[in-house]
Amino acid sequence: MELKEFLKIAANVKPDKPQLERLRETPFYAFVHFSPNTYTNLEWGDGTEDPAIFNPTELDCEQWVKAIKSAGMKGLILTAKHHDGFCLWQTKYTEHSMKNSPYKNGKGDIVKECADACKKHGIKFGFYLSPWDRNSALYGTDEYNDYYVNQLTELLTNYGEIFHVWFDNACGEGPNGKKQVYDFDRYIKTIRKYQPNATFFNDKGGMRWCGNEAGAAAHAQWCVVPYELCSIAEHKTEVEPLMEGSLDGIMNSDTSLGSIGNIMYSKALTFCPAETDMSIRPGWFYHEDEEPNSLDRLFNTYLRTVGGNTTFNLNIPPMKNGKFNEKDIKRLKELGDKINSELGTNLAEDAEITENKKENSYQTEFIVKLKEKQPLKYIELAEAIAEGQKVESFKIYSKNDDNLWNFEEHGTTIGSRKIVALENVTTDEIKVQITSARDVVKMDWVKVF
Numbered sequence: 001m002e003l004k005e006f007l008k009i010a011a012n013v014k015p016d017k018p019q020l021e022r023l024r025e026t027p028f029y030a031f032v033h034f035s036p037n038t039y040t041n042l043e044w045g046d047g048t049e050d051p052a053i054f055n056p057t058e059l060d061c062e063q064w065v066k067a068i069k070s071a072g073m074k075g076l077i078l079t080a081k082h083h084d085g086f087c088l089w090q091t092k093y094t095e096h097s098m099k100n101s102p103y104k105n106g107k108g109d110i111v112k113e114c115a116d117a118c119k120k121h122g123i124k125f126g127f128y129l130s131p132w133d134r135n136s137a138l139y140g141t142d143e144y145n146d147y148y149v150n151q152l153t154e155l156l157t158n159y160g161e162i163f164h165v166w167f168d169n170a171c172g173e174g175p176n177g178k179k180q181v182y183d184f185d186r187y188i189k190t191i192r193k194y195q196p197n198a199t200f201f202n203d204k205g206g207m208r209w210c211g212n213e214a215g216a217a218a219h220a221q222w223c224v225v226p227y228e229l230c231s232i233a234e235h236k237t238e239v240e241p242l243m244e245g246s247l248d249g250i251m252n253s254d255t256s257l258g259s260i261g262n263i264m265y266s267k268a269l270t271f272c273p274a275e276t277d278m279s280i281r282p283g284w285f286y287h288e289d290e291e292p293n294s295l296d297r298l299f300n301t302y303l304r305t306v307g308g309n310t311t312f313n314l315n316i317p318p319m320k321n322g323k324f325n326e327k328d329i330k331r332l333k334e335l336g337d338k339i340n341s342e343l344g345t346n347l348a349e350d351a352e353i354t355e356n357k358k359e360n361s362y363q364t365e366f367i368v369k370l371k372e373k374q375p376l377k378y379i380e381l382a383e384a385i386a387e388g389q390k391v392e393s394f395k396i397y398s399k400n401d402d403n404l405w406n407f408e409e410h411g412t413t414i415g416s417r418k419i420v421a422l423e424n425v426t427t428d429e430i431k432v433q434i435t436s437a438r439d440v441v442k443m444d445w446v447k448v449f
């Protein structure tokens with residue numbers, strides 16, 4: 001197969017409906033890590049913790065939801081079960097759960113309280129159900145997969161609409177020293193059966209890990225990646241590898257994933273966007289001696305993630321009493337205010353946008369003529385991602401007072417959303433030049449802030 005044909009196929013691999021919804025409508029959501037670790041000051045419990053220590057006497061899920069809403073987030077994912085195996089809901093399948101917590105005399109259901117608070121405030125709800133379970137005696141046996149699916153089913157069927165299910169790929173030893181072979185195919189089928197609109201996070205399909213927990217962006221962020229590295233994803237094309245060789249040594253969390261340099265070894269391609277996960281504080285769980293990250297760090301991460309063709313899953317850990325810390329609440333509000341003030345008003349709303357296509361080429365350019373000359377801080381570009389991802393590289397220019405184009409910035413991929421920060425630009429005309437692409441480029445929008 002010719003490179004041109006191969007790239008055209010890659011450029012037309014499309015998202016499924018939940019992936020498209022996630023990228024476009026819910027790219028920014030919250031993680032909430034809450035478990036016995038909150039009380040033992042650990043990051044990973046070993047499953048021997050006494051459920052009696054888990055007692056959030058002032059639990060206030062509405063406080064969480066209002067806080068994340070003030071940051072502009074649209075969804076919340078609660079750790080229904082972390083690696084310690086303790087369940088935050090009234091599960092039928094283990095005693096290592098709220099049943100043995102003093103909270104509400106063993107009748108508490110934090111998954112329900114959280115799902116209800118989300119519903120009340122128009123926030124989507126999802127959960128993290130750790131496959132690695134350091135408490136379950138079944139872990140390491142076939143029965144454990146039944147146990148896991150039973151718990152998954154409880155969470156998928158009793159708490160209303162679920163937008164995102166977070167699988168952790170961590171696979172350590174259980175209480176009997178054995179490791180588990182996770183039956184992800186079965187887990188995914190269970191999600192599809194009960195919540196067909198949900199996305200799921202897993203290195204091997206759905207939404208994949210960006211490769212770090214520091215909010216660092218990839219050089220080029222592709223949604224179309226080798227199927228062989230995402231074995232539980234939907235197999236979307238069959239292509240002949242362009243090159244002899246193998247994908248050995250290429251990881252699904254590599255920052256070059258999806259580049260021509262690695263898809264050319266692939267026999268099939270799939271659509272699997274990256275999710276960036278990071279915590280507002282150094283730990284995933286609450287530790288008294290830690291402080292929230294600076295507003296600058298969080299805002300810049302937002303620009304690089306939501307504005308870098310990934311989703312952004314930002315964790316906020318509740319304290320022992322079951323509330324968010326006031327410092328985190330303040331930081332979330334500052335973040336929401338900053339996002340609104342910097343990216344809230346599209347200055348190109350009434351602008352004239354024209355496209356000049358080059359003949360016999362995928363190169364093209366978009367000219368944005370603003371009503372008046374003004375200072376500009378950002379450009380937001382969005383490909384018609386429902387139809388696939390095409391742009392390999394672009395450049396941005398501004399018109400200067402001598403009617404000449406000043407080069408401002410260059411970039412690689414665009415995808416669902418690319419936010420480019422500009423420095424000292426005052427102009428009434430911007431040019432976005434697509435310098436290379438895999439197929440004919442179609443943009444959903446060009447916005448200017």
Ligand code: FUL
Nearest residue numbers: 043044168169170277284
């Ligand atoms: C990791 C886990 O081991 C951490 O504890 C945390 O939950 C993070 C989001 O994922 O794999």
